[in-house]
Amino acid sequence: MKLAILGGGGFRVPLVYGALLGDRAEGRVTDVVLHDLDAARLDAVTRVLAEQAAGVPDAPAVTATTDLDEALRGADFVFSAIRVGGLEGRAADERVALAEGVLGQETVGAGGIAYGLRTVPVAVDIARRVARLAPDAWVINFTNPAGLVTEAMSRHLGNRVIGICDSPVGLGRRVARVLGGNPDEAFIDYVGLNHLGWLRGLRIGGRDELPRLLADPALLGSFEEGRLFGTDWLQSLGSIPNEYLHYYYFNREAVRAYQEAEQTRGAFLRDQQARFYAEMRRTDAPALKTWDATRAEREATYMAENREVAGAGERAEQDLESGGYEQVALALMRAVARDERATLILNVRNGTTLSALDAEAVIEVPCSVDANGAHPMAVSPLPGDATGLVCAVKAVEREVLAAADSGSSATAVKAFALHPLVDSVAVARRLVDGYREVHPGLAYLR
Known part of the structure:
Protein backbone atom coordinates (compact mmCIF):
# COMPACT_ATOMS: atom_id res chain seq x y z
CA MET A 1 0.00 0.00 0.00
CA LYS A 2 1.08 3.54 -0.69
CA LEU A 3 0.87 6.23 1.99
CA ALA A 4 1.31 9.88 1.00
CA ILE A 5 2.31 12.14 3.89
CA LEU A 6 1.52 15.80 3.20
CA GLY A 7 3.68 18.04 5.32
CA GLY A 8 6.33 15.35 4.88
CA GLY A 9 9.12 17.68 5.99
CA GLY A 10 7.34 18.23 9.31
CA PHE A 11 9.04 17.50 12.60
CA ARG A 12 6.63 14.78 13.78
CA VAL A 13 6.77 12.63 10.61
CA PRO A 14 9.30 10.20 12.18
CA LEU A 15 6.64 9.23 14.72
CA VAL A 16 4.39 8.03 11.89
CA TYR A 17 7.20 6.19 10.16
CA GLY A 18 8.26 4.59 13.43
CA ALA A 19 4.75 3.16 13.84
CA LEU A 20 4.87 1.78 10.30
CA LEU A 21 8.18 0.06 11.02
CA GLY A 22 6.51 -1.91 13.78
CA ASP A 23 3.73 -3.19 11.51
CA ARG A 24 4.71 -6.59 10.14
CA ALA A 25 1.26 -7.84 9.11
CA GLU A 26 0.22 -8.68 5.58
CA GLY A 27 -1.22 -5.71 3.69
CA ARG A 28 0.94 -3.17 5.51
CA VAL A 29 2.18 0.10 4.02
CA THR A 30 5.12 -0.63 1.72
CA ASP A 31 5.68 2.77 0.11
CA VAL A 32 5.79 6.15 1.81
CA VAL A 33 5.88 9.36 -0.23
CA LEU A 34 6.75 12.53 1.64
CA HIS A 35 5.43 15.77 0.17
CA ASP A 36 6.48 19.22 1.30
CA LEU A 37 7.06 22.61 -0.29
CA ASP A 38 10.48 22.86 1.39
CA ALA A 39 13.05 20.53 -0.16
CA ALA A 40 15.59 21.14 2.63
CA ARG A 41 13.10 20.04 5.29
CA LEU A 42 12.26 16.97 3.21
CA ASP A 43 15.93 16.08 3.07
CA ALA A 44 16.29 16.45 6.85
CA VAL A 45 13.33 14.23 7.64
CA THR A 46 14.32 11.66 5.03
CA ARG A 47 17.68 11.32 6.79
CA VAL A 48 15.96 10.71 10.13
CA LEU A 49 13.74 8.04 8.57
CA ALA A 50 16.74 6.33 6.98
CA GLU A 51 18.39 5.98 10.38
CA GLN A 52 15.12 4.70 11.87
CA ALA A 53 14.91 2.03 9.16
CA ALA A 54 18.51 0.88 9.49
CA GLY A 55 18.54 -2.84 10.17
CA VAL A 56 14.74 -3.21 9.88
CA PRO A 57 13.90 -5.85 7.26
CA ASP A 58 11.38 -4.87 4.58
CA ALA A 59 11.09 -1.31 5.89
CA PRO A 60 8.66 0.81 3.87
CA ALA A 61 10.44 2.53 0.98
CA VAL A 62 10.63 6.31 1.32
CA THR A 63 10.62 8.85 -1.49
CA ALA A 64 10.23 12.60 -1.32
CA THR A 65 8.74 15.15 -3.70
CA THR A 66 7.69 18.77 -3.86
CA ASP A 67 5.05 17.89 -6.48
CA LEU A 68 1.67 17.42 -4.76
CA ASP A 69 -0.02 15.64 -7.66
CA GLU A 70 2.86 13.18 -7.91
CA ALA A 71 2.53 12.40 -4.21
CA LEU A 72 -1.22 11.79 -4.45
CA ARG A 73 -1.40 9.61 -7.56
CA GLY A 74 -2.07 6.01 -6.68
CA ALA A 75 -2.18 6.64 -2.92
CA ASP A 76 -4.24 4.27 -0.79
CA PHE A 77 -4.03 6.58 2.22
CA VAL A 78 -3.20 10.27 2.47
CA PHE A 79 -1.97 11.59 5.81
CA SER A 80 -2.35 15.37 5.96
CA ALA A 81 -0.25 17.24 8.51
CA ILE A 82 0.42 20.55 6.80
CA ARG A 83 1.10 23.88 8.49
CA VAL A 84 0.11 26.79 6.26
CA GLY A 85 2.38 29.72 7.09
CA GLY A 86 4.77 27.57 9.09
CA LEU A 87 5.66 28.16 12.71
CA GLU A 88 6.34 31.81 11.92
CA GLY A 89 2.63 32.03 11.09
CA ARG A 90 1.73 30.41 14.40
CA ALA A 91 3.92 32.87 16.29
CA ALA A 92 2.24 35.75 14.45
CA ASP A 93 -1.20 34.37 15.33
CA GLU A 94 -0.26 34.46 19.00
CA ARG A 95 1.34 37.90 18.81
CA VAL A 96 -1.62 39.64 17.11
CA ALA A 97 -4.18 38.12 19.48
CA LEU A 98 -2.25 38.81 22.66
CA ALA A 99 -1.83 42.44 21.63
CA GLU A 100 -5.64 42.66 21.78
CA GLY A 101 -5.79 40.87 25.11
CA VAL A 102 -7.27 37.63 23.73
CA LEU A 103 -5.95 34.11 23.34
CA GLY A 104 -3.75 33.32 20.35
CA GLN A 105 -3.41 29.54 20.78
CA GLU A 106 -3.26 27.74 17.43
CA THR A 107 -6.57 25.86 17.72
CA VAL A 108 -8.49 27.82 20.36
CA GLY A 109 -9.94 31.31 20.16
CA ALA A 110 -8.60 34.03 17.89
CA GLY A 111 -5.43 32.14 16.97
CA GLY A 112 -7.42 29.07 15.94
CA ILE A 113 -9.70 31.18 13.75
CA ALA A 114 -6.76 32.88 12.04
CA TYR A 115 -5.09 29.52 11.44
CA GLY A 116 -8.32 28.12 10.07
CA LEU A 117 -8.88 31.05 7.71
CA ARG A 118 -5.53 30.52 6.00
CA THR A 119 -5.60 26.70 6.15
CA VAL A 120 -9.11 25.89 4.89
CA PRO A 121 -8.54 27.10 1.28
CA VAL A 122 -5.38 24.97 1.04
CA ALA A 123 -7.11 21.94 2.60
CA VAL A 124 -10.03 22.27 0.20
CA ASP A 125 -7.62 22.33 -2.75
CA ILE A 126 -5.99 19.15 -1.44
CA ALA A 127 -9.40 17.49 -1.04
CA ARG A 128 -10.32 18.32 -4.62
CA ARG A 129 -7.03 16.92 -5.88
CA VAL A 130 -7.48 13.73 -3.89
CA ALA A 131 -10.99 13.31 -5.34
CA ARG A 132 -9.51 13.68 -8.82
CA LEU A 133 -6.18 11.83 -8.54
CA ALA A 134 -6.83 9.21 -5.86
CA PRO A 135 -10.62 8.83 -5.60
CA ASP A 136 -10.37 5.55 -3.66
CA ALA A 137 -7.92 6.91 -1.09
CA TRP A 138 -8.78 7.52 2.55
CA VAL A 139 -7.58 10.83 3.97
CA ILE A 140 -6.40 10.92 7.58
CA ASN A 141 -6.35 14.54 8.70
CA PHE A 142 -4.03 15.73 11.45
CA THR A 143 -3.85 19.30 10.15
CA ASN A 144 -5.04 21.80 12.76
CA PRO A 145 -7.59 23.03 13.59
CA ALA A 146 -8.35 19.32 13.05
CA GLY A 147 -12.14 19.31 13.39
CA LEU A 148 -12.64 22.41 11.27
CA VAL A 149 -10.25 21.24 8.55
CA THR A 150 -11.80 17.76 8.50
CA GLU A 151 -15.25 19.29 8.03
CA ALA A 152 -13.99 21.49 5.19
CA MET A 153 -12.47 18.47 3.42
CA SER A 154 -15.55 16.30 4.06
CA ARG A 155 -17.59 18.60 1.81
CA HIS A 156 -15.54 17.24 -1.08
CA LEU A 157 -14.57 13.76 0.17
CA GLY A 158 -17.58 12.77 2.24
CA ASN A 159 -16.82 10.16 4.88
CA ARG A 160 -13.49 9.23 3.24
CA VAL A 161 -11.75 11.91 5.32
CA ILE A 162 -11.31 11.16 9.01
CA GLY A 163 -9.67 13.45 11.56
CA ILE A 164 -7.38 12.21 14.32
CA CYS A 165 -6.00 13.78 17.49
CA ASP A 166 -3.90 12.40 20.31
CA SER A 167 -5.39 14.50 23.13
CA PRO A 168 -8.46 12.34 23.95
CA VAL A 169 -6.45 9.12 23.76
CA GLY A 170 -3.69 10.52 25.97
CA LEU A 171 -6.30 11.65 28.52
CA GLY A 172 -7.98 8.24 28.49
CA ARG A 173 -4.70 6.40 28.93
CA ARG A 174 -3.67 8.58 31.88
CA VAL A 175 -7.04 8.06 33.61
CA ALA A 176 -6.97 4.31 32.97
CA ARG A 177 -3.50 3.99 34.50
CA VAL A 178 -4.52 6.00 37.58
CA LEU A 179 -7.47 3.65 38.04
CA GLY A 180 -5.22 0.60 37.77
CA GLY A 181 -6.58 -0.53 34.41
CA ASN A 182 -4.95 -1.51 31.15
CA PRO A 183 -5.20 1.55 28.85
CA ASP A 184 -5.41 -0.75 25.82
CA GLU A 185 -8.50 -2.49 27.18
CA ALA A 186 -10.46 0.43 28.66
CA PHE A 187 -13.39 2.01 26.81
CA ILE A 188 -13.22 5.80 26.88
CA ASP A 189 -16.59 7.59 26.87
CA TYR A 190 -15.53 10.89 25.33
CA VAL A 191 -17.68 13.43 23.48
CA GLY A 192 -17.26 16.90 21.96
CA LEU A 193 -15.40 18.73 19.22
CA ASN A 194 -11.68 18.59 18.56
CA HIS A 195 -9.88 20.18 21.53
CA LEU A 196 -13.28 20.76 23.14
CA GLY A 197 -14.41 17.48 24.67
CA TRP A 198 -15.04 15.75 27.97
CA LEU A 199 -14.23 12.28 29.30
CA ARG A 200 -17.50 11.27 30.94
CA GLY A 201 -16.79 7.66 31.75
CA LEU A 202 -14.09 5.03 31.56
CA ARG A 203 -15.19 1.42 31.53
CA ILE A 204 -12.81 -1.30 32.66
CA GLY A 205 -14.21 -4.80 32.40
CA GLY A 206 -17.63 -3.32 31.65
CA ARG A 207 -17.68 -1.21 34.83
CA ASP A 208 -17.53 2.60 34.79
CA GLU A 209 -14.65 3.52 37.11
CA LEU A 210 -14.85 7.31 36.67
CA PRO A 211 -17.13 7.83 39.72
CA ARG A 212 -14.46 6.17 41.88
CA LEU A 213 -11.87 8.60 40.54
CA LEU A 214 -14.06 11.67 41.05
CA ALA A 215 -14.80 10.64 44.64
CA ASP A 216 -11.11 10.40 45.57
CA PRO A 217 -9.38 13.83 45.68
CA ALA A 218 -5.92 12.30 46.14
CA LEU A 219 -6.35 10.01 43.15
CA LEU A 220 -7.96 12.79 41.11
CA GLY A 221 -5.03 15.12 41.73
CA SER A 222 -2.40 12.53 40.85
CA PHE A 223 -2.35 13.03 37.07
CA GLU A 224 -1.91 15.93 34.69
CA GLU A 225 -5.54 17.03 34.16
CA GLY A 226 -6.24 16.81 37.89
CA ARG A 227 -3.34 19.12 38.63
CA LEU A 228 -4.21 21.39 35.70
CA PHE A 229 -7.91 21.96 36.49
CA GLY A 230 -7.96 21.29 40.22
CA THR A 231 -9.89 18.53 41.94
CA ASP A 232 -12.75 20.75 43.14
CA TRP A 233 -13.55 21.91 39.60
CA LEU A 234 -13.42 18.40 38.17
CA GLN A 235 -15.77 17.18 40.89
CA SER A 236 -18.13 20.06 40.10
CA LEU A 237 -18.11 19.17 36.40
CA GLY A 238 -18.51 15.46 37.02
CA SER A 239 -16.18 14.76 34.10
CA ILE A 240 -12.56 15.21 33.00
CA PRO A 241 -12.17 17.92 30.34
CA ASN A 242 -9.71 17.79 27.50
CA GLU A 243 -6.64 19.81 28.52
CA TYR A 244 -7.50 22.48 25.93
CA LEU A 245 -10.61 23.42 27.92
CA HIS A 246 -8.23 25.04 30.39
CA TYR A 247 -8.17 27.96 27.94
CA TYR A 248 -11.94 28.34 28.44
CA TYR A 249 -12.30 27.64 32.15
CA PHE A 250 -9.25 29.75 33.13
CA GLY A 311 0.69 25.63 39.95
CA ALA A 312 1.02 22.15 38.48
CA GLY A 313 4.81 22.24 38.21
CA GLU A 314 6.85 20.30 35.70
CA ARG A 315 5.28 17.51 33.68
CA ALA A 316 5.50 14.18 35.46
CA GLU A 317 7.39 11.48 33.59
CA GLN A 318 4.26 9.33 33.25
CA ASP A 319 2.41 12.28 31.68
CA LEU A 320 4.98 12.84 28.95
CA GLU A 321 3.50 10.02 26.87
CA SER A 322 1.09 11.48 24.33
CA GLY A 323 -1.95 9.68 23.07
CA GLY A 324 0.22 8.45 20.22
CA TYR A 325 -1.54 9.94 17.18
CA GLU A 326 0.75 7.82 15.02
CA GLN A 327 -0.64 4.68 16.65
CA VAL A 328 -4.19 5.97 16.13
CA ALA A 329 -3.38 6.56 12.46
CA LEU A 330 -1.89 3.06 12.12
CA ALA A 331 -4.88 1.43 13.84
CA LEU A 332 -7.22 3.39 11.58
CA MET A 333 -5.38 2.28 8.44
CA ARG A 334 -5.34 -1.34 9.60
CA ALA A 335 -9.06 -1.33 10.35
CA VAL A 336 -9.96 0.12 6.95
CA ALA A 337 -7.44 -1.78 4.80
CA ARG A 338 -7.79 -5.19 6.48
CA ASP A 339 -11.23 -4.91 8.04
CA GLU A 340 -9.60 -5.27 11.46
CA ARG A 341 -12.41 -3.79 13.51
CA ALA A 342 -11.31 -1.21 16.05
CA THR A 343 -12.81 1.35 18.40
CA LEU A 344 -11.07 4.73 18.15
CA ILE A 345 -11.83 8.33 19.11
CA LEU A 346 -12.00 10.19 15.80
CA ASN A 347 -13.26 13.33 14.11
CA VAL A 348 -16.16 12.31 11.87
CA ARG A 349 -19.48 13.59 10.60
CA ASN A 350 -22.09 13.72 13.32
CA GLY A 351 -25.03 12.01 11.60
CA THR A 352 -27.52 11.59 14.45
CA THR A 353 -24.97 11.22 17.26
CA LEU A 354 -25.40 14.63 18.93
CA SER A 355 -28.94 15.93 18.49
CA ALA A 356 -27.86 19.54 19.11
CA LEU A 357 -25.81 19.53 15.88
CA ASP A 358 -26.70 18.82 12.25
CA ALA A 359 -25.66 15.69 10.40
CA GLU A 360 -22.72 17.29 8.53
CA ALA A 361 -21.05 18.75 11.62
CA VAL A 362 -17.74 17.05 12.40
CA ILE A 363 -17.52 15.94 16.02
CA GLU A 364 -14.97 13.99 18.10
CA VAL A 365 -16.39 10.75 19.54
CA PRO A 366 -15.65 7.03 19.88
CA CYS A 367 -16.16 5.30 16.53
CA SER A 368 -16.29 1.72 15.36
CA VAL A 369 -14.01 1.36 12.35
CA ASP A 370 -14.07 -1.28 9.63
CA ALA A 371 -13.46 -1.59 5.90
CA ASN A 372 -16.31 0.85 5.26
CA GLY A 373 -14.79 3.60 7.37
CA ALA A 374 -15.51 5.14 10.77
CA HIS A 375 -18.98 5.04 12.31
CA PRO A 376 -19.75 7.26 15.33
CA MET A 377 -21.11 5.34 18.28
CA ALA A 378 -24.26 6.32 20.12
CA VAL A 379 -23.59 8.60 23.10
CA SER A 380 -25.74 10.17 25.78
CA PRO A 381 -26.44 13.92 25.46
CA LEU A 382 -23.96 16.43 26.81
CA PRO A 383 -25.06 18.54 29.82
CA GLY A 384 -26.39 22.00 29.07
CA ASP A 385 -23.18 23.90 29.77
CA ALA A 386 -21.14 21.66 27.47
CA THR A 387 -23.85 21.66 24.78
CA GLY A 388 -23.89 25.46 24.79
CA LEU A 389 -20.13 25.68 24.39
CA VAL A 390 -20.03 23.04 21.63
CA CYS A 391 -22.82 24.75 19.69
CA ALA A 392 -21.20 28.18 20.04
CA VAL A 393 -17.81 26.97 18.80
CA LYS A 394 -19.36 24.96 15.96
CA ALA A 395 -21.21 28.12 14.86
CA VAL A 396 -17.85 29.92 14.76
CA GLU A 397 -16.35 27.11 12.67
CA ARG A 398 -19.21 27.45 10.19
CA GLU A 399 -18.53 31.19 9.86
CA VAL A 400 -14.84 30.42 9.22
CA LEU A 401 -15.84 28.00 6.45
CA ALA A 402 -18.22 30.59 4.99
CA ALA A 403 -15.53 33.29 5.06
CA ALA A 404 -13.00 30.99 3.40
CA ASP A 405 -15.54 30.12 0.71
CA SER A 406 -16.76 33.67 0.03
CA GLY A 407 -13.68 35.75 0.82
CA SER A 408 -15.89 38.03 2.91
CA SER A 409 -14.02 39.98 5.57
CA ALA A 410 -17.37 40.80 7.21
CA THR A 411 -17.97 37.07 7.68
CA ALA A 412 -14.46 36.68 9.09
CA VAL A 413 -15.22 39.46 11.58
CA LYS A 414 -18.40 37.60 12.54
CA ALA A 415 -16.41 34.41 13.16
CA PHE A 416 -14.08 36.21 15.57
CA ALA A 417 -16.85 38.19 17.27
CA LEU A 418 -19.01 35.11 17.94
CA HIS A 419 -16.24 33.15 19.63
CA PRO A 420 -16.75 32.82 23.40
CA LEU A 421 -13.15 33.94 24.02
CA VAL A 422 -13.37 37.14 21.96
CA ASP A 423 -15.38 39.69 23.92
CA SER A 424 -15.91 42.55 21.49
CA VAL A 425 -16.95 43.18 17.89
CA ALA A 426 -14.44 46.04 17.82
CA VAL A 427 -11.69 43.62 18.85
CA ALA A 428 -12.86 41.21 16.16
CA ARG A 429 -12.51 43.90 13.50
CA ARG A 430 -9.01 44.79 14.68
CA LEU A 431 -8.05 41.12 14.68
CA VAL A 432 -9.08 40.70 11.04
CA ASP A 433 -7.09 43.80 10.10
CA GLY A 434 -4.10 42.65 12.13
CA TYR A 435 -4.07 39.16 10.67
CA ARG A 436 -4.42 40.40 7.10
CA GLU A 437 -1.43 42.64 7.70
CA VAL A 438 0.87 39.79 8.84
CA HIS A 439 -0.45 36.92 6.69
CA PRO A 440 -0.23 37.36 2.90
CA GLY A 441 -2.38 34.23 2.61
CA LEU A 442 -5.36 36.16 3.99
CA ALA A 443 -5.33 38.68 1.14
CA TYR A 444 -8.38 36.87 -0.24
CA LEU A 445 -10.52 38.44 2.51
CA ARG A 446 -12.16 41.56 1.11
Missing part, protein backbone atom coordinates in the same frame (compact mmCIF):
# COMPACT_ATOMS: atom_id res chain seq x y z
CA ASN A 251 -9.12 32.15 30.20
CA ARG A 252 -8.04 35.35 31.98
CA GLU A 253 -5.24 33.55 33.74
CA ALA A 254 -4.10 31.80 30.57
CA VAL A 255 -4.04 35.04 28.54
CA ARG A 256 -2.09 36.81 31.27
CA ALA A 257 0.42 33.95 31.49
CA TYR A 258 0.94 34.03 27.73
CA GLN A 259 1.36 37.81 27.76
CA GLU A 260 3.93 37.61 30.55
CA ALA A 261 5.82 34.63 29.10
CA GLU A 262 9.31 35.27 27.85
CA GLN A 263 8.33 33.55 24.61
CA THR A 264 5.02 32.18 23.29
CA ARG A 265 4.69 28.49 22.45
CA GLY A 266 4.70 29.14 18.71
CA ALA A 267 7.82 31.31 18.93
CA PHE A 268 9.56 28.66 21.06
CA LEU A 269 8.78 25.90 18.55
CA ARG A 270 9.75 28.14 15.63
CA ASP A 271 13.18 28.76 17.13
CA GLN A 272 13.64 25.20 18.37
CA GLN A 273 12.81 23.63 15.04
CA ALA A 274 14.88 26.19 13.17
CA ARG A 275 17.85 24.97 15.19
CA PHE A 276 17.00 21.34 14.37
CA TYR A 277 16.74 21.93 10.62
CA ALA A 278 19.87 24.08 10.64
CA GLU A 279 21.77 21.30 12.43
CA MET A 280 20.49 18.81 9.86
CA ARG A 281 22.20 20.79 7.10
CA ARG A 282 25.44 19.37 8.48
CA THR A 283 26.09 16.12 6.65
CA ASP A 284 27.78 14.61 9.71
CA ALA A 285 24.93 15.42 12.13
CA PRO A 286 23.45 12.31 13.81
CA ALA A 287 19.95 12.67 12.39
CA LEU A 288 17.91 10.40 14.66
CA LYS A 289 19.73 11.41 17.85
CA THR A 290 19.30 15.11 17.05
CA TRP A 291 15.61 14.64 16.29
CA ASP A 292 14.97 12.62 19.44
CA ALA A 293 16.60 15.19 21.73
CA THR A 294 14.55 17.97 20.13
CA ARG A 295 11.34 15.95 20.53
CA ALA A 296 12.00 15.31 24.23
CA GLU A 297 12.39 19.04 24.89
CA ARG A 298 9.21 19.74 22.93
CA GLU A 299 7.15 17.28 24.97
CA ALA A 300 8.52 18.45 28.33
CA THR A 301 7.54 22.09 27.67
CA TYR A 302 4.00 21.34 26.36
CA MET A 303 1.35 23.71 27.83
CA ALA A 304 3.93 25.14 30.24
CA GLU A 305 2.01 28.42 30.69
CA ASN A 306 -1.18 26.59 31.68
CA ARG A 307 0.67 24.45 34.21
CA GLU A 308 2.18 27.62 35.66
CA VAL A 309 -1.30 29.13 36.08
CA ALA A 310 -2.48 26.00 37.89
